[in-house]
Amino acid sequence: MVLIMGIFDKIKSGLTKTREQLSARTMDVISLFSKVDEALFEELEEVLIMSDVGFETSGEIIERLRQKAREERIQDGEALKKALQSIIADIMGADEDFAVGTPTVILVIGVNGVGKTTSIGKLAGYFKSQGKKVVLAAADTFRAAAIDQLEIWADRTGADIIKQQEGSDPASVVYDAVSAAKARRADVLICDTAGRLHNKKNLMDELAKINKIIDREFPQAQKEVLLVLDATTGQNALSQAKSFKEAADITGIVLTKLDGTAKGGIVIAIKQEQDIPVRFVGVGEKADDLQPFSPEDYVRALFE
Amino acid sequence: MAFDSLTEKLQSAFKKLRGKGKITEADIREGMREIKLALLEADVNFKVVKDFVAKVTERAVGAEVLESLTPGQQIVKIVHEELTALMGGSNAKINISPKPPTVIMMTGLQGAGKTTTAAKLGGLMKKQGKRPLLVACDVYRPAAALQLEVVGGKLGVPVFKIADSKSPVDISVAAIAHAQKNGNDLVIIDTAGRLHIDEALMAELIAIKSSVPVTETLLVVDAMTGQDAVSVAKSFNEQLALDGVILTKLDGDARGGAALSVRAVTEKPIKFIGTGEKLEDLEPFHPERMARRILGMGDMLTLIEKAEQTFDMKKAEELESKLRKQQFDLNDFLEQFEQMKNLGPLENVLGMLPGVNKKALAGAQLDEKKMGRVGAIIKSMTPKERRNPDIINSSRKRRIAAGSGTQVQDVNALLKQFEQMKVMFKQFGNMKKGGKGKMRFPFA
Ligand SMILES: Nc1nc2c(ncn2[C@@H]2O[C@H](COP(=O)(O)OP(=O)(O)OP(=O)(O)O)[C@@H](O)[C@H]2O)c(=O)[nH]1
Ligand SMILES: [Mg+2]
Numbered sequence: 028m029v030l031i032m033g034i035f036d037k038i039k040s041g042l043t044k045t046r047e048q049l050s051a052r053t054m055d056v057i058s059l060f061s062k063v064d065e066a067l068f069e070e071l072e073e074v075l076i077m078s079d080v081g082f083e084t085s086g087e088i089i090e091r092l093r094q095k096a097r098e099e100r101i102q103d104g105e106a107l108k109k110a111l112q113s114i115i116a117d118i119m120g121a122d123e124d125f126a127v128g129t130p131t132v133i134l135v136i137g138v139n140g141v142g143k144t145t146s147i148g149k150l151a152g153y154f155k156s157q158g159k160k161v162v163l164a165a166a167d168t169f170r171a172a173a174i175d176q177l178e179i180w181a182d183r184t185g186a187d188i189i190k191q192q193e194g195s196d197p198a199s200v201v202y203d204a205v206s207a208a209k210a211r212r213a214d215v216l217i218c219d220t221a222g223r224l225h226n227k228k229n230l231m232d233e234l235a236k237i238n239k240i241i242d243r244e245f246p247q248a249q250k251e252v253l254l255v256l257d258a259t260t261g262q263n264a265l266s267q268a269k270s271f272k273e274a275a276d277i278t279g280i281v282l283t284k285l286d287g288t289a290k291g292g293i294v295i296a297i298k299q300e301q302d303i304p305v306r307f308v309g310v311g312e313k314a315d316d317l318q319p320f321s322p323e324d325y326v327r328a329l330f331e
Numbered sequence: 332m333a334f335d336s337l338t339e340k341l342q343s344a345f346k347k348l349r350g351k352g353k354i355t356e357a358d359i360r361e362g363m364r365e366i367k368l369a370l371l372e373a374d375v376n377f378k379v380v381k382d383f384v385a386k387v388t389e390r391a392v393g394a395e396v397l398e399s400l401t402p403g404q405q406i407v408k409i410v411h412e413e414l415t416a417l418m419g420g421s422n423a424k425i426n427i428s429p430k431p432p433t434v435i436m437m438t439g440l441q442g443a444g445k446t447t448t449a450a451k452l453g454g455l456m457k458k459q460g461k462r463p464l465l466v467a468c469d470v471y472r473p474a475a476a477l478q479l480e481v482v483g484g485k486l487g488v489p490v491f492k493i494a495d496s497k498s499p500v501d502i503s504v505a506a507i508a509h510a511q512k513n514g515n516d517l518v519i520i521d522t523a524g525r526l527h528i529d530e531a532l533m534a535e536l537i538a539i540k541s542s543v544p545v546t547e548t549l550l551v552v553d554a555m556t557g558q559d560a561v562s563v564a565k566s567f568n569e570q571l572a573l574d575g576v577i578l579t580k581l582d583g584d585a586r587g588g589a590a591l592s593v594r595a596v597t598e599k600p601i602k603f604i605g606t607g608e609k610l611e612d613l614e615p616f617h618p619e620r621m622a623r624r625i626l627g628m629g630d631m632l633t634l635i636e637k638a639e640q641t642f643d644m645k646k647a648e649e650l651e652s653k654l655r656k657q658q659f660d661l662n663d664f665l666e667q668f669e670q671m672k673n674l675g676p677l678e679n680v681l682g683m684l685p686g687v688n689k690k691a692l693a694g695a696q697l698d699e700k701k702m703g704r705v706g707a708i709i710k711s712m713t714p715k716e717r718r719n720p721d722i723i724n725s726s727r728k729r730r731i732a733a734g735s736g737t738q739v740q741d742v743n744a745l746l747k748q749f750e751q752m753k754v755m756f757k758q759f760g761n762m763k764k765g766g767k768g769k770m771r772f773p774f775a
Contacts, residue, residue, distance in 0.1 A: 073377060079557040082371050139580065139608075140442025140553070169608075171481035172474040179473035224583040257442060261374035261557020263585035284441065287526045289559035312441070312471070 063096055063107055071111060078292035079261050084299050088114055112326050118299050119322035125279070125306045127154070129214045130248040132205070132241050135281075136234060136271055137255035139222030142283035142309055144173065146255055147217050148180030149309065149317035155184050159214035164204030165190035166197040166237060167221040177219050183314060187211065197221065198237050205244045216248070225270035238275035253306060255281045258291030268297045279306030282320070286310045359391050366410065373586035376561040379595045387413050411622050417591055418618035423575060423600035425456075428546040431516040432464075432507065438536055438571060439551035440563060441524030444579035446475065448551050448605055449521040450482035451613035452577075456517050457488055464515035466506040467492035468499040468539070469523035479521055486610055489515070499523075499535055503543045520545075527566035536571055547574045549602070552593055554581045560589040561596050568597040578616065579605035661717040664749050665709040707735035708745050720746060 068089055075085035088111070095101070095110050127133075133150065135143050144167070151161045163186050167173035174190050181188035189204040201218055208216040220237065223230035241250060252275045256264050271277055282291050285308050294305050305320040363384050370380045390409050427433050435452065437445045446469070453463040465483045467490060469475035476492045483490035491506045503520055510518045520539065525532035540548065550567050552560060567573060576597065578590055581604045590601060601616040653659050709717060711734030716723055723731070728742045735742075 076371060077377050077558050079374075079559070082368060138555070138583065140444060142442060170478070171485075172478035175474035175477050176472070224580065226584045227582075257553075257555075259440060259553070259557065259559050259563070260555045261560075261585075261588070262372055263374070263555040263583065266584055284526075287440070287559070288528060288562050289557065293557065 063101055063104065067104065067107070068093060071107075075292065078290035080292035081262055081265070081296045084296035087299070088118075088295075115295060116322050116326040118295055119325065120298065120304055122321050122323055123304070125319055127159075127215055127251070128249045129159075130208060130212075130245070131215050131251065132208070132245055132248045133215065133217045133251045133253055134220070134238060134241060134275060135218060135253050135255060136220050136275060136277075137222060138224055138267055141222065141255045141257040141260075142281075143167075143222065143255045144176050144180065144219055145312060146253075146281050146283060146307070146309055146317060147177065147219050148184060149314055150217055150307070151180060151184040151186040152314040153317060154215045155186065160211065161186040162204060162208045162211065162213040162216045163188045164201050164216060164218040166200045166204075167219050168193055168195045168197050168200060169221040173219070173221065180314075186217075187213070197233065198240050201237050201240050202244060205241065209245070216245075225267050231270060231274045234271075234274040251278045252276060253279050253281050254303070255283060256291070256294065256297075257289075258282055258284045259287060259289040260293065262293065264293040265296055265300065268301055268303060272301065272303070277303050279304055281305075281307045281309060281317075283309030286316070356392055359388060363388050363391075370588060370591070373588035374555075374557045374560070374592075375588035376558050376592040376595070379561065379592050382595070383413065383417060383591075414591075414622040415619050418594050418622060419600045419616075423602045423616075425452075425602060426547055426574065428544070430544075432510045432518045433516065433546045434507070434518045434520065434544055435547045435549060436520045436522065436536070436539060436545045437549055437551055438522055438567060438573075439524060440526065440553075441472075443524060443551040443553045444605055445469075445524060445551045446479050446521050447482065447608070447610075448577055448579060448603075448613065449519050450479065450486060450488065451605065451610050452603070453483065453488040453517075453519050454486040454610050455613055457486065461517045462515045463488050463517040463519055464506065464510045464513070465490045466503060466518060466520045468502050468520050470497045470499060470502075471523045475521075475523065482610060489513075500538050500542050503539050507543050527563050527570075533566075533570050540571065548572065549574065550576045550593075550597075550599075552576055552578055552589055554578050554587040554589060554604075555583060555585040556589040556592075558592075560592045564593040565596045568599065573597055573599045575600050575602040577601070577603045577605065581605060582607045582612070659753055661709050661712065661720055661749060662714075664752065665706065665717075669706070704735070704737055704741060705745055708732075708737055708742055711735040720749060 071092070072085050072089045075088060076082060080088070091114050092107070092111050095114065096107060099110070101107050101110055135147055135150075137143050147163060151163060154161050161184070163177055163181050165174045165177045165188060167177070168191065171193070174193060178188055178190070180186075187207070189200065189207045191200050191203070197220065204216055204218065207213075218237070218241070220234065221230075223234065225231060238252070241248075254268060254271050254277045256267065260267075268277070268280075280294060280297065280303055282294055282305050285291055297303055298305070305322075305325075308318055308320050308325070310316045310318060366387070367380055367384050370383065371377065375383075387410055390413070425433075425435065437449045437452075439445050449465060453465050456463050465479055465488055467476035467479045469479075476490075476494075480490045480492070491502075491509050493502050493505060496502050499522060506518060506520070509515075520543075522536060522539070523532070525536075527533065539545070548571050550564060550571075550573050552564065556563070564573075564576070576593055576599055578587065578593075578601055581587060594601060601618070604614050604616050606612045606614055653663060708731060711731045712723070716727065716731075723742075723746065725739075728739050732739045732742050
């Protein structure tokens with residue numbers, strides 16, 4: 028399928044820089060040491076830390092690698108690299124389709140500036156290309172011009188948009204949008220929300236309220252809650268995942284800005300600790316710069 | 332608040348060091364290991380951490396520490412000094428051009444917070460008597476110019492844009508002319524977020540710089556940034572010769588290690604920090620305070636400044652004289668509580684005090700409830716009762732409890748607390764005027 032091919036190329040091109048950087052280091056490390064010794068493990072751990080995997084998770088992964096190397100009597104660097112890849116792929120889980128039934132509601136949440144609205148624009152384009160009817164809910168009523176921003180994406184992708192005035196109650200926008208999605212027999216309703224720092228209790232309460240409205244008003248719909256994470260973010264993403272999970276049960280992550288040099292390794296720690304899978308990756312600012320996440324591709328692109 | 336967990340880590344590291352009379356080289360290494368882990372967890376770049384730890388170890392392993400009577404103190408001092416030095420010596424200001432207008436260009440990755448920060452900076456400079464002009468040069472992100480117009484409007488700062496232009500260079504040039512004609516002595520150019528590896532877009536910023544006289548090129552960095560902060564900052568600095576950095580979203584719970592990383596690779600000062608979504612939430616960056624905070628010395632200075640701003644000086648004088656005459660009553664007590672509330676959430680206030688860690692603050696929310704109860708109880712008293720609490724007998728107590736929706740025990744507890752406070756203030760009042768108590772070093 029053309030779509031699938033495109034996906035693979037995109038991930039690869041999006042991660043080219045990532046791959047070059049990370050694998051350049053990995054390769055150095057591996058060619059530097061002819062045999063598998065303690066220094067090599069330490070260097071590999073360093074590479075993981077530099078990819079934002081985090082100290083703890085990196086340590087655990089390297090521990091597993093040590094064990095595997097012992098059990099399988101791994102002698103050379105190349106085989107060790109393969110073993111490391113398979114360990115990380117194993118943590119990230121199996122390739123799995125993000126299948127949406129009709130109707131589906133997707134609530135998109137995250138801290139400020141991570142790429143929620145842009146990802147919604149991209150998702151709208153993605154579902155539109157599958158011939159689905161898409162409605163967007165402009166429930167970021169707080170940030171200046173947020174509604175206009177989403178409206179431009181609605182125009183670009185041919186999605187419907189439900190909105191109210193800036194400053195109105197976001198829960199009421201979502202309420203309206205659910206009614207509209209039902210009335211118009213939409214396949215997918217995607218709700219934008221204002222960026223919020225996860226340590227602000229009142230804003231997280233507001234989010235929980237929005238989440239409840241969806242459950243109450245649209246119980247027949249398949250519900251997805253996507254947390255958007257910026258690949259540039261470090262260890263704080265763990266805390267974001269934890270807090271947002273308390274407000275709304277996250278079903279997946281959208282990892283954005285992978286077209287930069289950041290590796291987004293914190294998603295490995297999040298999957299390991301909180302079992303939240305990555306669903307999509309963002310690799311640019313255009314409508315088609317969004318791709319379903321494939322653990323295999325991600326790990327391969329990281330190390331090749 | 333930022334850096335809290337790092338504080339905890341370092342505190343526990345130092346506790347280990349403090350346990351002994353004299354520390355050995357091995358102790359220092361153990362302490363440094365803890366510091367290394369803490370810094371890594373705080374997202375300080377791996378290489379920056381390595382350098383930092385090496386530097387501090389080198390200084391600490393000398394006789395200077397080993398011969399010292401209080402080795403723990405000595406190490407805290409060294410780590411603190413190095414941390415302060417790494418984040419910049421002193422609080423840096425915006426450079427003002429001798430030939431107006433001063434031109435500030437905001438740059439950074441997507442989503443770092445440039446537009447909001449540009450507006451905040453405009454608002455701040457306006458308060459300081461400048462006549463700023465905001466310039467909308469983000470021609471890519473949908474509705475970016477509109478966003479700037481809205482925030483500019485809220486602050487009463489004019490916004491310059493050319494609706495049908497896709498050229499940030501043209502817009503900047505026209506904006507300078509506009510500023511000169513309209514007497515704007517400060518021009519703040521908001522640019523689109525871009526990746527440091529996007530050559531075309533980086534070239535655009537270089538073109539702006541060569542077309543208009545930019546006084547200050549500022550890099551806006553999200554406090555949540557991880558290891559990549561180093562490559563981003565290095566790249567922007569190499570291509571644009573930065574003058575400074577603004578760190579945003581410090582009201583989150585990120586430990587903000589990016590501050591150290593960025594400073595280490597660019598050697599450019601962090602000039603401001605963004606501490607909230609409101610347009611006045613922009614503060615000068617104080618490296619020394621930040622370093623103290625990291626070390627668990629607390630941000631005493633900030634707390635004191637904040638308290639000074641909040642507490643009404645005249646009322647404070649009145650209170651002092653009342654204290655001296657020992658006329659402190661429940662009305663004053665209530666007022667004290669109200670002023671405490673104005674300082675902000677209890678958690679924030681306590682977080683600035685030395686030696687208070689986040690875990691210990693877990694109950695703070697409860698206390699705030701208690702504080703609310705105090706207000707309710709006192710407000711249920713008659714003016715006479717407030718002035719003279721001695722007349723409050725058990726039937727009055729029952730009435731007050733019912734009126735405030737509390738229990739008689741609560742009323743009793745409050746009255747007891749009030750008595751204790753009176754005793755405390757009495758001692759306070761007996762203290763010689765001007766004889767300020769010497770602040771104790773938290774690690775002594
Ligand atoms: N390079 C790159 N930029 C992205 C990506 N996704 C989003 N962006 C950019 O990041 C910036 C912020 O994106 P928004 O979609 O406005 O982020 P948001 O989370 O909705 O922001 P708030 O609503 O303000 O909290 C914009 O400039 C986007 O173009 C991505 O995958 N790669
Ligand atoms: Mg948005």
